[in-house]
């Protein structure tokens with residue numbers, strides 16, 4: 122139906138119509154603003170995060186960065202530069218100062234810690250599994266919510282972790298470090314996290330398994346829309362899979378850039394990392 126046919130005949134009503142039209146435009150503007158605001162809110166936002174040891178030594182200094190939803194942030198830097206400490210702040214493995222780490226715009230110190238850890242899953246460098254079978258381990262998180270994974274779901278989780286379905290009935294005792302690390306990845310994914318924190322997830326893997334895990338990380342981003350923060354010692358790995366690279370040196374961010382731009386960095390540590398890679 123055309124607008125002309127809808128126009129009322131009296132002047133007063135015309136104003137009413139125009140007001141209505143403006144209201145609709147305003148509503149539309151509001152909706153658009155709302156949608157763009159939602160899109161612009163980073164999944165994780167870190168503002169002036171700092172940490173000192175009990176003896177007053179600096180571990181992290183004034184760290185600020187935003188991580189977009191559905192992206193992979195790679196964190197690299199020399200040993201002891203604060204990478205794991207930064208990662209651990211994001212799911213409150215240590216308590217960051219108030220208003221320094223935000224999840225979907227909410228200060229994580231104001232959220233229930235269990236729900237933060239469910240939404241933000243973490244895979245440790247040396248993961249500890251519970252006694253029992255691989256299936257028991259996968260079901261641990263869901264069982265806390267009185268849920269049980271189907272065989273199909275468990276197989277899918279193992280696939281992301283580059284493990285064969287035959288592992289489900291195996292006891293975790295006797296698994297190699299690399300296999301344990303992959304079971305731990307599947308167990309983390311079983312909680313359906315929105316964010317995945319990975320602390321050197323391929324450090325104990327052979328090159329082929331490492332490549333498969335890298336592909337899984339990209340699948341998790343593309344298929345499940347996960348936001349992923351990856352700490353790695355391999356600059357090449359970060360360049361292969363990250364959307365953004367953050368370089369930490371002595372607890373400070375010295376560079377945040379795209380993987381392709383990293384080579385243009387003038388920071389000596391970045392040059393050193395590039396030369397060594």
Ligand SMILES: Nc1ncnc2c1ncn2[C@@H]1O[C@H](COP(=O)(O)OP(=O)(O)OP(=O)(O)O)[C@@H](O)[C@H]1O
Pocket residue numbers: 174175180198199200201202203204205206207
């Ligand atoms: N709870 C703590 N108490 C005292 N010192 C700490 C604590 N946590 C971390 N540190 C120190 O802070 C520094 C950064 O440690 P962190 O593990 O974050 O570094 P990293 O970059 O992940 O190192 P790596 O690459 O070797 O794993 C190190 O010097 C470490 O000894």
